[in-house]
Amino acid sequence: MTLDSFLDQLAAIFLVGSGLFSLAAGIGLLRFPDVLARMHAATKPQVVGLMLVLGAIALAERSWTVLLTLLPVLLFQMLTAPISAHMIGRAGYRAGNIDDDHLYVDELDEAIDEAQEERARHERESGG
Structure with a gap:
């Protein structure tokens, strides 16, 4: 087995893996009960699937220019998906x-209550 055929097979494995991660993300979006679980399904496997696709492209092309073109794609995706x-x-x-039943700790509830109290206090002070 030559190095080229090994790299081609590895690229094919990466593509199949990326397809499975993308399929898992799609199933998660349909099956998970609330927005927090769906958001997890939409970001985590999708980014890993993209990493595998980009790795497959880099292995198949074996060019520094292609690799340098793929790096910003991965960088921007990894920056924007969590945000x-x-x-x-x-x-x-x-x-x-x-679904409140699945939350162990609700740290945002206290912050939202404080923000609503602040807004009400500001409206009372301004008379509006």
């Missing part, structure tokens, strides 16, 4: 789309 998941989670929490 978007955080914002979706907060919006879902505020909209009441979470």
Whole structure:
């Protein structure tokens, strides 16, 4: 077995693995009960699946220019996925789309109560 055929087989394994991670993310989005669980399913396996796809492309092409092109894709995805998941989670929490039975600790409840009290106090002081 030559190095080229080994790298091609490894790229194929990466592609199959990425497909399985993406499938798991899709099933999780359909099956999980609330927005917090769905947000987890949408971000974690999706990023790992993307990493495997980019690794497969890098192994198949074997070029520094391709690798340097793929790195910003991975970097931006890894930067934006957690931020978007955080914002979706907060919006879902505020909209009441979470299952309180699955929360062990609700750290955001206290912060939201304080913010609502602050807003009410500010409205009373400003007369509006």
